Amino acid sequence: MPDLLTDLRAALGDEHVLTAEANTAAYAVDWRGAYRGTPLAVLRPGSTDEVAAAVRLANDAGVAIVPQGGNTGMCGGAVPTDDGSQLVLSLGRMRRVREVDAEGGTITVEAGVVLAEVQEAAAEAGRLFPVSLGSEGSCTVGGTIATNAGGTAVLRYGMMRSQVLGLEVVLPDGRVWDGLRSLRKDNTGYDLTQLFIGAEGTLGVVTAAVLTLQPATPARATAWVALPSVAAAATLLPLLRDHAADRLTTWELVSRPALELVLAAGVTNPLDSTAEWFGLVELAGPAGADVDADLERALGDAVEKDLVLDAAIAGSPAQRAGLWALRERVSEAQESLGPTVKHDVSVPISSLDDLVARLGPALEEALPGIRPIVYGHVGDGNLHYNLSRPPSLEPEDFLVHAVELSRIVHDTTAALDGSISAEHGLGSGKAAAAAAYKSDVEVDLMRAVKAALDPAGLMNPGKVLPLQ
Incomplete structure (x- = not known):
């Protein structure tokens, strides 16, 4: 569309309307390489007025716009279609x-x-x-x-x-x-x-x-704990709150298979435990707050109640960083197993154990040898239930099963009154699935909002709501 591109260059400057593939390639694929597209052009406005001008020109021309930030999403929400018909609008220059x-x-x-x-x-x-x-x-x-x-x-x-x-x-x-x-x-x-x-x-x-x-919360107390079960992790949450109140900031969960990947990548486990589940807990408070004493009392109580098998408390910033690495390095470490079918689900906290108990056998029956890599946030009922291929399957053969495996995860989550997307959004990857689990009334309301604000359907079409 030469006229549109000419007008966009006049509004934004030639150097901020990218059309050469060498210049647009980084904007056309998500960071995981799971979603790829072909933009008509990549726009790089430097102000709100320039964004408004670009959107107005695109709207007048009937051309769709895909807004893009850091392009770190997990569901293809910032990636254009592959037909070369959409403009990517990058906000990367607006840094004030x-x-x-x-x-x-x-x-x-x-x-x-x-x-x-x-x-x-x-x-x-x-x-x-x-x-x-x-x-x-x-x-x-x-x-x-x-x-x-x-x-x-x-x-x-x-x-x-x-x-x-x-x-x-x-x-x-x-x-x-x-x-x-x-x-x-x-x-x-x-x-x-x-x-x-x-x-x-x-x-x-x-x-x-x-x-x-x-x-600010400069006072930090961090511990890595071995757990007897997911049920214990959920039960431990109110106990931690009883001891720490609103100083409880983090309560994370890591499965044994997830931990083993991180250990293989060179991170050290401070606990010599055969437990199947581990947790990272952190309290934070203002300068001078005795969060260490709060955490020690809480963990002592948890051990007495058989909710914690063993614990290691960080005694220095370096040790704290080491404990956090056990949780934060999971996603990166899983890449060593090849393609991953990722899920970001949430259920009521009291149903976390039920979710894990149901999913393991169901997924194993669907694809023997499947490797669930499970970790996430106990404190808000959100698990990243990611699946890696059985060792006997080649990557391309594994991905053939992705739709069925995701259906099992999503059906089980929905049966427990959960959500198939807790924090990653829907993008294009989960838009249709999310709509399928919502009531007709809920989908109608969402479509009504979309139609009221974007009657032409040109703003990131196909994301969040599937195209009709």
Whole structure:
């Protein structure tokens, strides 16, 4: 579409409308290499006005736009189709921290600011931005808002949705909604801010956000524990809360097969235990808080109640980093087994043990030798139930079973009143599956919202909701 590209170059500058394959390749595939597309062009606006101009031109031309942040998503939500008909709109140039208000406890940033940069800016102001992800060195604020990202501190602080006070959004017709308000209370009608969080760019393009800051928590107490069962991990949660109250920040779970992959990659296990399940618990508090004593009392109580078999408490920052590596290196270590069928499910915390007990036998019956690599967040009922191929199967033969294996995981999760996507979003990979597990009323309501804001269906089509 030469006329559209000419107009876009006039609005953004020639160097920020990329069409050569050598320049667009990095924007056309997700970081796992699982989703690939072919963009008409990649747009790199540097301001909200430029985003608005680009969206308006695309809308007038009837061309779809795929917003993209750090491109670290897991479900293809930021990847265009492969027919060369869609524009990728990258927010990577919008990197300004507009304001830090330590007294008011807010930070206002543009969508392309990397999550780690938000954390650093908060720390410089003596505050904490609590969302922490494995991809925080490359994922962006816009992407984490678009997917309502979670992470390892959801137990205490909630997901990204809980950190957002206000948004600036370019709507599908190119208009700009300025909702950059730092109010904790605004009871004047529909909460439009929340509407765009988790929408994965299907309702508009988030260009800036007002985020909340929390008190700094320099005091940390971290332990790695061996567990008799998943049921014990769930039962341990209220016990930890009884001892630590809101200082309990993290309660993670790692299965024995997942741990063995991390150990094979060179990380050291401080526990000599044959347990099938392990956990990482962390308390955090202000300077001077005796979180170590709280954790020791909690774990002592847990041992007496047979909820913990053994425990190792970090005695230094280096030891703490070592314990965290046992949890954070799982995803990377699993790559050594080849292709992975990934799942990001959540159930009521009391149903975690039931989920694991049902899935193991069902998956083994469907594909003997299947290797579940299970880890996740006990504190919010979210497990990453990833599947690696049986050693006897070649990678391409294993992937033939992916649809059936995912159906088993999703059916079992739904039977326990769970969600097939806890924190990774839907993208194109899970849009149809999610709709299948929702009621007709719920899908109709979602389609009505989409139609009201994006009547032409040009904003990230096929993501979140399947195309009709």
